[in-house]
Amino acid sequence: MFSPMLRAPSVLLSTFAFITSFSAISAFSTDAHLPPLIKWQGQSEKLMTTSGALLTDFEKSLGKATPDYVNTMEYLDKLALSNNKQFSIKIIGKSAQGRDIKMLIASEKGTLSNNKPTVLFQAGIHSGEIDGKDATFMLLRDISEGKRDDILKRVNILFIPILNVDGHERSSQFNRINQRGPIEMGFRTNANNLNLNRDYTKLDTPGVKAIVSVVNKYNPDLYIDIHVTDGADYQYDITYGYMPVFASESPLISKVLDDKFKPLLDNKLAKSGHIPGPLVFVMNKRDFKQGLAGWVATPRYSNGWGDLRNLPTILVENHSLKPYKQRVLGTYVFIDGVIDALSKYESELSSAVKHEQTHLPKELAVQRGYSKQADLISFKGIKYETFHSELSNHKEVRYIGEKIQYDNLPIFWQKDVKATVKVPKAYYIPSQYSNIVSNLKLQGIEVTQVNGKFNSLKQGIVTDFEFDKMPFEGRMRVSASFDYSDLPQTQLTNWYKVETSQVLGKLAVHLLQPEAIDSFFKWGEFNTIFQRTEYVENYALVPFANEMLENNPALAKEFKQKLAIDNDFKNNEKARLNWLYQQTPFYDKSYLKYPILIEYK
Ligand SMILES: [Zn+2]
Numbered sequence: 001m002f003s004p005m006l007r008a009p010s011v012l013l014s015t016f017a018f019i020t021s022f023s024a025i026s027a028f029s030t031d032a033h034l035p036p037l038i039k040w041q042g043q044s045e046k047l048m049t050t051s052g053a054l055l056t057d058f059e060k061s062l063g064k065a066t067p068d069y070v071n072t073m074e075y076l077d078k079l080a081l082s083n084n085k086q087f088s089i090k091i092i093g094k095s096a097q098g099r100d101i102k103m104l105i106a107s108e109k110g111t112l113s114n115n116k117p118t119v120l121f122q123a124g125i126h127s128g129e130i131d132g133k134d135a136t137f138m139l140l141r142d143i144s145e146g147k148r149d150d151i152l153k154r155v156n157i158l159f160i161p162i163l164n165v166d167g168h169e170r171s172s173q174f175n176r177i178n179q180r181g182p183i184e185m186g187f188r189t190n191a192n193n194l195n196l197n198r199d200y201t202k203l204d205t206p207g208v209k210a211i212v213s214v215v216n217k218y219n220p221d222l223y224i225d226i227h228v229t230d231g232a233d234y235q236y237d238i239t240y241g242y243m244p245v246f247a248s249e250s251p252l253i254s255k256v257l258d259d260k261f262k263p264l265l266d267n268k269l270a271k272s273g274h275i276p277g278p279l280v281f282v283m284n285k286r287d288f289k290q291g292l293a294g295w296v297a298t299p300r301y302s303n304g305w306g307d308l309r310n311l312p313t314i315l316v317e318n319h320s321l322k323p324y325k326q327r328v329l330g331t332y333v334f335i336d337g338v339i340d341a342l343s344k345y346e347s348e349l350s351s352a353v354k355h356e357q358t359h360l361p362k363e364l365a366v367q368r369g370y371s372k373q374a375d376l377i378s379f380k381g382i383k384y385e386t387f388h389s390e391l392s393n394h395k396e397v398r399y400i401g402e403k404i405q406y407d408n409l410p411i412f413w414q415k416d417v418k419a420t421v422k423v424p425k426a427y428y429i430p431s432q433y434s435n436i437v438s439n440l441k442l443q444g445i446e447v448t449q450v451n452g453k454f455n456s457l458k459q460g461i462v463t464d465f466e467f468d469k470m471p472f473e474g475r476m477r478v479s480a481s482f483d484y485s486d487l488p489q490t491q492l493t494n495w496y497k498v499e500t501s502q503v504l505g506k507l508a509v510h511l512l513q514p515e516a517i518d519s520f521f522k523w524g525e526f527n528t529i530f531q532r533t534e535y536v537e538n539y540a541l542v543p544f545a546n547e548m549l550e551n552n553p554a555l556a557k558e559f560k561q562k563l564a565i566d567n568d569f570k571n572n573e574k575a576r577l578n579w580l581y582q583q584t585p586f587y588d589k590s591y592l593k594y595p596i597l598i599e600y601k
Contacts, residue, residue, distance in 0.1 A: 030173050031180050034321060035233050035382070036401030042273020044329040047138060054082060054141040058134035058182075063325025066130050066182040069099060069169050072161055075137060076104060083144040085110050086152055092160070093210030096191045099165040101210050106140060106157040112218065117346045118156040120220040121335055122211065125196045125227070125302070127168035127186030128176045131318050132226030133161040135331035154343035158218055163207045166191035178230050181324030197225075198473050200305035201511055201518040202525075203439050211302075215311065216444040221349060222342050223313040225302040226331060229320045232288055233399035235380035236277025237322045238269055238330040242314050243307040246415055247296040249364060249506050250310045250356035253349070257312060260345040261338075268337035274330040275380065279317050283370075283412060286397055288384060291410030292377070296368055299510045299518040308507040310356040312349060314338070357503045360423060364509055366516040367419035374410030381406050419515060423505070427512045428457065428597040429496040436520055436596075437496050440511065445504045450497045458484045460514055460594035465530065475524045482514065482594065490597070514594050521594065532591055536581050545580040555583060 048059050057067035057075065067075060080087045086106055093101040105112065112118060123132030136159050142148040151157075162168045168186035175187050189195050190205055199208040215223065229239065248254040269276040281293040297304035297315070306313025316334060318327040342349070383404045389396040428450070429436055440447050460482035468477045498508050514521035549556040562579070563570045569579070581587055 030183075034178070034180060035399035037180075037321075037323070038235070038401060038403065040237075040273070040322070040326050042326070042329065044272040044274065044333050047142075047329055047332050048325075052145070054078065054144060056134060056137045056141065058137070058328060061183075063323075063328065064181060064183055066134055066185065066324075068171060069162065069165055072133065072168075073100075073102065076102060076161060079137070079140050079144060080104065087140070087144070092214050093206045095164075095166045095206055097166045097169075099169075101160070101163065101165055101207060103214065104140065104157075104159045104161070106143065106152060106159070108152040108156075112156050114156070116154060116156050117221040117342050117350070118158060118218060119222045119224065119338060119342055120158040120160075120214065120218070121224050121226065122160045122163055122302075123226050124160075124162040124164055124168055124186065125207070125225060126188045127162060127164040127170075128179065128188055129226070129228035129318075130162070130168070130182065130185060131228060131324070131327045131331045132224075132316070132335075134328045135226075136161065136335060138328075138332055139335060151339055155339050157339075158214065158220060160211075160214075162186075163211065164190050164196050165207075176228075176230075176320070179228060179320040180322060192474070194473055197227075197302060198300045200302060201299050202473075202475070202520070202523045203442060204474065209442060212442055212444070215309070221312065221346070221353070222338065223302070223306050223311050224316060224335065224338060225313065226316045227318070228327065229317045231320075232282045232285065233321055233382040233384070234277065234319070235382060235403055236275045237319050237326055238274050238316065238334055239277045239279045239319060240265070240314055240316045240334070241279025242303055242312070243297065244294070244413065246413070247365070247368065248307055249361060250307055250352075252352035252355050253307075253310065253312050256345060256348050256352045257314070260348055261314075261341040264341045264344070265334065265337040268340065269330065269333050272329075272333040274326075274333055276334075277380065278377070279315060280411065286386070286395060288381070288397070289406075289409070291374055291412055292379070293370065294375075294411050294413030296414040299507070299516075304518075305507070308510055309504060310353050310506075312353065360501060360505045363420045363422050364506060364513075364516070365417045365419070366421050366510070366513070367417070368414040369416040369418050370412045371415040372412075374412050376408040377411050379406040379409040381409070421509065421513045421515055422600065423500055423509055424513075424598045424600045425500060426599045427498045427500075427508070428454070428492060428599065429498065429512075430595050431494045431496070433525075433595065436525060439520070440498060440508070443504065443507060443511070445498060445508050445511075446502050448497050448499075450495050451493055452491070454490050454492055454597075454599070457487045457490055457597040457599055459487055459597055460484050462529070462592040462594070465592075473523075476527060477522055477524055478527060478530075479522065480514065484598070487597065492597075512596055513598075514596075526595065529590065529592060529595065532588060534586075534588055536577075536586065538577060541577055541581055541584075544584060544586075545577075548580075548584060 080089050088105050090103050091100045092103045121136050124130050167190050170187035171184045175185050194205050196205050196207045199205045203209050242257050243254050245251045245254045266276045283293045284290045299305050303313045303315040381404045382399050383402040384397050384399045386395050462480045463483050465480035510516045569575050
C-alpha cells in the first residue's frame with residue numbers, strides 16, 4: 001500500500017546513511033490503519049528503568065524505538081566494558097555490505113569451560129522483527145548491574161543482537177505495514193534481497209554462514225530465534241513453537257520442550273501479565289473460523305534445520321499487532337523463562353539430545369501436506385466482522401478489538417507425509433562438486449576422500465522434471481522424479497564420501513538426497529545436468545544408426561515395435577532420430593543423471 005518512495009531513495013540505498021531512531025520520531029501515525037488495541041498493563045513493565053549508565057535506547061524512548069547499527073554496537077561495547085570479567089564480544093561474520101556481525105558471550109567466570117548449559121539467543125534474522133535485541137540488552141544490563149546475578153550461575157549466554165545487519169540499516173517507518181513499532185525498523189531481507197531464514201541448507205548469506213559456524217564452534221544446548229508475526233489478530237502477545245513431536249526427526253527433544261519447557265514458559269509469561277500462545281497460522285485469512293494451519297518447518301528454516309541437527313530450537317513469534325514495548329517486555333520474560341527451564345531441565349534435555357544423536361531413523365519424511373482431519377484447540381481470538389470492500393470488490397475482514405474465546409477451533413496440522421526417502425549408508429560426491437563439499441563441511445558434516453573400486457552403488461536418473469516458473473531466493477528451483485539404476489563396479493578417483501551414521505546424518509540426507517525439499521539438488525546446484533551440450537548432425541547419425549541396427553537385431557526389433565505402437569513417435573522425425581542417438585555410444589552419459597552416487601546397506 002505505501003510507496004517505498006515516501007522516504008528519500010538515497011536514505012534507503014546508502015550504506016552508511018544511519019538514521020538515529022529518536023530524532024526520527026514524527027507526528028505521522030503509522031498504526032492508525034491497524035485493528036484497535038486492547039489496553040495492556042503487566043508486571044513486566046517494572047523491568048524497565050529510567051536512569052543509569054546502562055539505560056538502553058529502548059528505555060530512553062519509553063519503549064517506542066530501537067537503536068540503529070552504530071548505536072547498537074556502541075551499547076554492546078558499553079555492556080562488555082561494564083562487566084568485562086563476564087562479558088566479551090566476538091565478531092562472527094561480515095555482511096555483504098561490510099558490517100561486522102557481532103556476538104556477546106556471557107559466562108560466570110569469563111569462560112565457557114564450565115559445566116553449565118549454553119543458550120544462543122538470536123535477534124534480527126528478519127531485522128524489522130528486532131524485539132530480541134532490546135529485550136536481551138535489558139537482561140544483560142540487569143546482570144551487569146548485579147540485579148540478576150543468579151543467571152550466569154546457572155547458564156552461559158551467547159547473544160547476537162542483529163543477525164541481518166545490512167537489512168537492519170535499510171531502516172524506515174514503512175517496512176512492515178502489519179506491525180506496531182518500533183518507530184523505525186529494518187527490512188526483512190539482506191542487501192542482496194535474500195531471506196536469511198530460508199538459507200539454512202544452501203548457505204548463500206554471510207549471516208547464516210556465521211550462525212552455522214557459531215553452532216559448530218560453541219555447541220549450544222538451546223537455540224532461540226526471535227521474530228515477529230504477520231497474519232491474523234488474536235489475544236496472544238508472545239507465541240512460540242518448535243518442531244511438533246509428530247513431525248520431528250528428533251522427537252525426544254520436542255517431547256522435553258513440550259512436557260518441561262512449555263508449562264514453565266507459559267506460566268512465567270502469564271504471571272508477568274503476558275498472553276503466551278501457540279505458533280499458528282490461518283488456513284483462510286478471510287474466514288478465520290475455518291481454522292488454523294499447523295505449519296511444519298522444512299530444513300531451510302532455523303527450527304527445521306535445528307531439528308535435523310538434534311539442536312533444541314525454539315522459534316519465537318511475537319504478535320505484530322501488539323505495541324513494541326509490550327512485545328519487548330514479553331521477550332525479556334520469555335528469555336528469562338528459557339534460562340529457568342534450561343537450568344532446571346538440563347539433564348532431561350541433554351539426554352534427549354544424546355539419544356537423538358545416535359539414533360538414525362530408517363527413513364525420513366521429505367514432503368508434508370495439511371491433514372484433512374482437524375484437531376481442535378481452545379484459542380484466545382479477537383472478534384471480527386466482514387464487509388464488502390470497494391477497493392478489492394471482495395469480502396474483507398475487520399478485527400474489532402474485542403476478545404472471543406474459541407473452545408473448539410479446528411487446527412489442520414501438516415501431518416500428511418507425502419514423500420519419504422530411505423536413509424542410505426553413504427553418498428559419494430565427484431571432485432568437481434567441491435562447492436557442495438565446502439557447504440557440507442561448513443555445516444559440520446564429516447566428509448572423507450576416497451579412491452578405489454566400489455560395488456553396489458546406485459545412480460539416480462531423472463525421469464521427469466519441472467523447474468519453478470520464477471526464481472526463489474535467487475535460485476531456479478527444480479523438482480524431479482528419479483529411476484535408480486545399479487552401477488557396475490565403479491572406479492572412483494578423488495571422490496568425497498559422506499556416511500550417514502554420524503551425528504549430523506539426518507541433515508546430510510536432507511542435503512544430498514535429491515527428492516528432499518531443501519536439498520542441494522532442489523535449490524538448483526545441479527541444474528547443469530539438464531543441459532545437452534554436444535550436437536549431432538543427421539548426415540552422421542543416419543548412416544551410423546543404420547549400421548548399428550544391422551549389427552544389433554534386438555535393437556532393430558525394439559525400434560520397429562516402437563514405430564508400430566506409438567503413432568506420435570512414428571510421425572515425429574526428431575523423436576525417431578533422438579531415440580536412435582540415445583542408443584549410440586556418442587550420447588552424453590551424464591545427461592539427466594544425478595552426479596552423487598548412493599550406497600545402501
Ligand atoms: Zn520473521
